[in-house]
Every structure is written in C-alpha cells, then in structure tokens.
Amino acid sequence: MRYFEILDQITVDSESGIMTLSLQNDPAEHPQLSMRREGAYIAISVRYGPLEIALRPRYEDLVRVLARLQPVEGLQTTRQVGTSQAYLAAGLRSDQTLVLRPTIVADATGYFSFNLALTPQIRRALYEWLSVEADF
Numbered sequence: 001m002r003y004f005e006i007l008d009q010i011t012v013d014s015e016s017g018i019m020t021l022s023l024q025n026d027p028a029e030h031p032q033l034s035m036r037r038e039g040a041y042i043a044i045s046v047r048y049g050p051l052e053i054a055l056r057p058r059y060e061d062l063v064r065v066l067a068r069l070q071p072v073e074g075l076q077t078t079r080q081v082g083t084s085q086a087y088l089a090a091g092l093r094s095d096q097t098l099v100l101r102p103t104i105v106a107d108a109t110g111y112f113s114f115n116l117a118l119t120p121q122i123r124r125a126l127y128e129w130l131s132v133e134a135d136f
Contacts, residue, residue, distance in 0.1 A: 002076065004099065004117040005031050010125045019129050021122060031114055033100070035130075042130075044088065046102045046114045053102045053114060055088055057081045059130075065090055066132045069098075077101055096120040 007021040007030075017037060023030040031048040042062055044055040058081075065079045069092040072078050076099050077091035089101040097120060103113040118126060127134055 002115045004115045006097075006117045006119060007031070007033065008119045008122055010122055010129075012129065019126070021116075021118065021126065031116060033102075033114075033116060044102065046116070048114065053086075053104055053112065055082055055086055055102055057088060062088070063130055063132050066098075066127065066130065067134050069134075071096075093117075096123060098123040098126070 005023070007023060009022050009024045010019065011022070012019045019035050021033040031046060034045045034047075036043045037059060038056070040059055041056050042059045044053075044057070046053045046055075061081045065081045069079060069090060071092045071094040073094070075091060077089035079091070080087045080089040082088055085105050087103055087105075089099075089103060091099040093099065098118040100116045100118065101113050102116075103111055105111045126132075
C-alpha cells in the first residue's frame with residue numbers, strides 16, 4: 001500500500017503569484033507543492049529536501065482534469081495531465097480528499113513519484129486559486 005503525505009496548509013504569495021501547499025506542523029521536514037501560472041501553462045514544483053519534480057502542464061488541461069474528478073472505489077487516481085513520461089495523476093476519495101501523484105517515468109522498469117493527499121478544505125482553496133468549477 002502506498003503512503004500518502006497529507007498537505008493541510010495553503011499559502012499564496014501575492015507578489016510572485018506562487019501558491020504553496022504544505023504541512024502545518026514542520027513544513028520544512030515534509031513535501032511541499034508549489035504552483036504558479038505562466039501564460040497558458042502552470043509551473044508545478046514538488047519538493048522534499050533536495051529532491052524535486054518539476055512539471056509544466058497546460059493550465060486548461062489541469063483545470064479540466066480537476067473539474068471532472070469523481071470518487072472511484074478501488075482506484076487512487078483516475079485521471080492524469082501531462083505526457084507519458086512526466087505527469088500529474090489525480091484522484092478523488094469519497095471523503096473529498098484530493099490525491100495528487102506528480103510522476104517522472106524513467107522507462108518500463110521504474111518511475112519516481114510523490115504521493116500527496118490534500119484535505120477537503122485545502123482542495124477547495126486550491127480549486128478557488130485555480131478557478132476550477134466543481135461541485136463540493
């Protein structure tokens with residue numbers, strides 16, 4: 001079974017336009033996810049210590065994927081945005097927790113991924129920041 005790190009805090013830097021999701025208790029010791037809009041794209045950085053996955057999917061693709069998520073029992077993620085080598089997998093649990101798995105695929109023998117879960121309150125805040133229209 002996979003272990004998911006729960007992110008329960010959101011901060012937005014109005015000067016830089018960067019939104020960061022982290023853990024309230026000791027955020028430096030846990031993964032952080034940051035996003036910033038760059039024209040038609042959204043820059044995503046997920047880091048833990050010196051490790052980082054950086055993705056740059058199309059903004060409209062990300063918003064469409066998040067807006068269409070529905071809980072599916074037995075599946076952790078049901079949609080993904082990006083390419084087959086670098087993508088953000090997303091899923092919704094029945095308790096409205098958002099699962100995000102930024103992933104870099106090496107080849108058929110392996111991949112590198114962060115397993116993140118956003119609380120329902122943080123999911124709402126993320127959707128508002130991204131202007132995702134969804135039923136809560």
